[in-house]
Amino acid sequence: MNKKELIDVVADSLEVTKKEAALAVQIVISSIADELAGGGKVSLVGFGTFETVKRASRKCRNLQTSEEMTVPAKMAPKFRASKTLKDNVAKLPVE
Numbered sequence: 001m002n003k004k005e006l007i008d009v010v011a012d013s014l015e016v017t018k019k020e021a022a023l024a025v026q027i028v029i030s031s032i033a034d035e036l037a038g039g040g041k042v043s044l045v046g047f048g049t050f051e052t053v054k055r056a057s058r059k060c061r062n063l064q065t066s067e068e069m070t071v072p073a074k075m076a077p078k079f080r081a082s083k084t085l086k087d088n089v090a091k092l093p094v095e
Contacts, residue, residue, distance in 0.1 A: 011018040036077055 011021035032042050041051040057073040
């Protein structure tokens with residue numbers, strides 16, 4: 001499912017226009033992004049937790065030139081699924 005399909009589902013479920021549903025979806029996404037940008041954490045019960053984690057600097061090698069370089073430390077977003085979500089996904093058939 002992509003963003004457009006999510007907007008369609010929200011519009012159908014709430015019986016609102018796609019424009020109103022798009023605004024609602026965008027507000028949710030922006031709110032999560034803003035909280036993470038501020039160093040916060042967003043927990044959605046039954047779904048999971050969005051948070052930021054520090055990625056340490058590390059050494060790597062340019063495969064074309066064999067030159068060693070250092071990737072600087074940075075903050076990165078992380079999502080941890082809730083037990084409910086994990087259990088629901090685990091019920092899917094393995095093909």
